[in-house]
Amino acid sequence: MPYEPPTHTVERSLRATTGAKIIAGVDEVGRGAWAGPVSVCAAITGLRRPPDGLTDSKLLTPKRRNELAEVLDGWVTAHALGHASPEEIDDLGMTAALRLAAVRALEALPVRPDAVILDGKHDYLGGPWKVRTVVKGDQSCIAVAAASVLAKVRRDTMMGELVGVHADFAFADNAGYPSPAHRTALEEYGPTAYHRVSWSYMDALPRWRHLKKVRSTPEAAALEAGGQLGFDF
Template sequence: MLLPYYQDVFVEAGCDEAGRGCLAGPVFAAAVILPRDFSHNILTDSKQLKAEERDELRVFIENNALAWAVAEVDHEEIDRINILNASFLAMHKALDSLSIRPEHVLVDGNRFKKYCELPHTCVVKGDGKYFSIAAASILAKTYRDEFMQRIAGLHPEYEWHSNKGYPTIKHRNAVLKHGFSPYHRKTFRVTDPQLDLFQPSNADVELV
């Protein structure tokens, strides 16, 4: 794991999202500004860690970051503006909420909508390369999982307590059997649950 690109020169915020590929629930995003000398032995892409490790890292990040913020965009807004735009909006909302204004934004992925004229750098699989993005991925993932856990009891047939809204075969079968819940993204297609062909119908619509 390397340190962020320019943290020795600029105040840099790492950004990442969680829940982009889900059938249900909001998309969450986080922005994190770390100290220049920040280091951690196991901090990496949240998907590579156990839930217990993510929970421990969340506390560590919140206690040791110079600034951090988490934001969400709900399923209705996702349906209205599409998931790509909603992911960018969630990141912008998180950046808006930082107690320190960054001078550079480091973003996981290959696309980003410019934020307040600040320079930004997109890094594919950046959550496995840079501490600030990894920290943002931990916060976005844990806060979203916590939200899905809270609403899982309202609609137990979808098993959100375990799949957190992601399109597992059981989840897609439940949608085909019971229909959409009030938390489902209506513009997302549920394909043959025996085929791994889930695709958001609007996931790659460009910003205008």
């Protein structure tokens, strides 16, 4: 399906209006999963021409994502990933967990960004960074698209490495997201240490619902209601 390639338009705008010189694109993956961390990548790309085919990771085949990730690893000026664990998601709620993962990613960069382009409509990061939110930024902004691909490939790899420990959950195929095999394994074996046990999917597991944690905030419960259907925002 044809798509418009991402550009440096937002980066140029931030440079012109805020004086920012170092700008990081930030994107997350794993928000809608039942298991595994929520992962955030912060990528700094400068204003160089991007690799061919770069776009939102969800528009790419797994093979093409992996190929691009290899190229991006050496092409970006700098990048870093931050993660919030399932336990942190359960304890803090999704918005706070996203911020925690994003802060970890930004603070792991070798240089501190002057500004951040954040994919989506809501600023879950806040100060002290100057933040510009961009809806579908992973399709329109080069730095965010790069972060999208790097975050997705890294998290998928992490989840795939669990296959030897929890083979029945098919994490190598579903990366912790809802799927028939994942649901069947949950019904049979219950949640693992990698599952978010405050989420409402636990209510559909009669043998295991006693393990459900009370969601820490109403706002987090509302966010998770989309996650149980497998949405990846």
